Amino acid sequence: MKFKIQKKYLLNSIQAVSNAISSRTVIPILTGMKIDVTPSKIVLTGSNSDITIQSHIPSMKEEEEIITDMTAGSIVLPVPHFPEIIRKLPEDIVHVTVEDNYKTIIQSGKAVFTLYGQSSEEYPHIKINQSEDHLTLNIKDLKTLIRQTVFAVSPMETRPILTGVNVSLTNDLLTFTATDSHRLALRSINIKENNLEADSIVIPGKSLQDLNKIFDDHDGKVHMTILKNQVLFYTDHLYFLSRLLSGNYPETSRLIPNESKTTLHIFTKDLIHTIERAALLSSRDQNNVIRLDTLENNIIEISGNSPEIGNVKEQLGAVSIEGEELKISFSSRYMLDTLRTIDSERVQIDFTGAMRPFVIRTPDEDKILQLILPVRTF
């Protein structure tokens, strides 16, 4: 096996695939990165018990030669050594040659590295194929779906299913839902290109965070296909396979109140900054609980109290307040998690009393819904 490649392309692929490689794995060969050289491309693979990432580097890109001097073969190289070596090479061109006993020579400029590789035959066989049965969405939309929901998954393994995001497809509407039972985040988008049947799966939250990380390019399209116990996201050159969580995701629609006693319209950034200040003097024991009171003349007051240290009060003008007057306490952390994912200039918050969950929506987008349970403080 050998090849000569432009360093920047190899480095990009290595960085994506590295996200799947962990030194803490029960299968020793998975601490390495697999490289397959075929006559037309190089494929890098990284894998752990949750996800597998594969990056394909074509030998030609438009008119540009990316890879030359290719001889087919495969090898598994140690991580983090292989990525670190490529990152620090002195020149823009790298020669990689595998000799006897998986001894791999990496040469660039006057630097010559020898790495002891392993046989790729010991690497688990992971089948990753494109499929006719897939849906297609913009990478930008996938990143929005993840960003506006994944923060609300449960960090606790007591109910494992809640550590995942429920992804459901009905009538070309793709919906991500996450809840840790104190709050819920839901985001939908309409899918235009879809061959998948209605389905509901649960993807580990950690997998979606990794997926969000490797797609830093916002422009293209991404395809999603559901396999047995697995979900595959792929673009032309990047494949991301994740295991699914088994079990039934709880029915969450009944949690969402369909009436409102007090409706608040307010500027998102103003509310974020005021809550950040109130959170500075909120009790850390109680998940940084703060309080919101409606006053007259479309004014709300946000307050925090940290016994021993001090307290804070701040009045803030809302765009409008309709309905009953309200005093409610809630976790500033949950509220900030939610508000920080919202891109809209204004939010609408619907309350149905001090002890009932309240709902945050955006006026210009009907497919986002965030719900938070208040905290009893009196």
Add this chain to the structure above:
Amino acid sequence: MKFKIQKKYLLNSIQAVSNAISSRTVIPILTGMKIDVTPSKIVLTGSNSDITIQSHIPSMKEEEEIITDMTAGSIVLPVPHFPEIIRKLPEDIVHVTVEDNYKTIIQSGKAVFTLYGQSSEEYPHIKINQSEDHLTLNIKDLKTLIRQTVFAVSPMETRPILTGVNVSLTNDLLTFTATDSHRLALRSINIKENNLEADSIVIPGKSLQDLNKIFDDHDGKVHMTILKNQVLFYTDHLYFLSRLLSGNYPETSRLIPNESKTTLHIFTKDLIHTIERAALLSSRDQNNVIRLDTLENNIIEISGNSPEIGNVKEQLGAVSIEGEELKISFSSRYMLDTLRTIDSERVQIDFTGAMRPFVIRTPDEDKILQLILPVRTF
């Protein structure tokens, strides 16, 4: 006590003083920040068992009013709450008012914070005065003295004196020396303004790192004065007091070889990059030992070997190699620590054999000397 101040000046002072405040202190009041208001200025003080930092904010700066509405008094406010509150205030002007029972109101825009302060009478009395007996140097030079020596102090408390930097003054030559007994870093500068007598003190390495951090302004002058068991560095508005280490600093001059069997002149950056690559495949058990061999035609070879993982060899052209041929092994980490502090484009390295310490100097500056002990690998 009360005052009204431009937030940016208060924030600058708070940031400097915060470096001395730790939540892990045996004296509870020292977890707070002391504020003294006098008719002409505000003084902030932070302190721990090693250092005290004091920042003075004058009420006027040139024609600009920084502080108004001042009533004298003092208070101790909780950290990190007070700094966090100031950082997040909504407006550029802050009102601070101390009411009964040390209750302190901090108000900016519509945000009103109440902090429960403590009496400043409980705060230890720390006497910080300017002195006639001082030397004066450029902040830039002080930062160079620290940066080129402090990395070589011992991290271990087995010989406490080696955790400090030896600062000595003889004939207007100020010298900083640090050693962990495997390497030594020495830097001198000539002092033009000096009323201090010849002296030698040992300042904790940690204190000098803190001092380096708070002087991010490179332009001005700084004064140094030696008190009983303490050293004080000060500018017009900032005072930095550190305890000294007691005990005799070892005599280090006899460690420095005064002959050379092999002299290498080489470009600093080239050498750094080659050593960084060799370090990737050096044995971590042995402090990342790498090897340097002189070859013919002014070429050196740097190599690393990590059993199990692989090895690396790289040839590098030197400006000149004079004297005996050489094979030597040393810690890549020590060598990189040293080379990264050197600003000069080229370095001169003098070797006196494979098992003797070698010395790194710069050709354009005779007041820097770095020494590293080699490692026996065969």
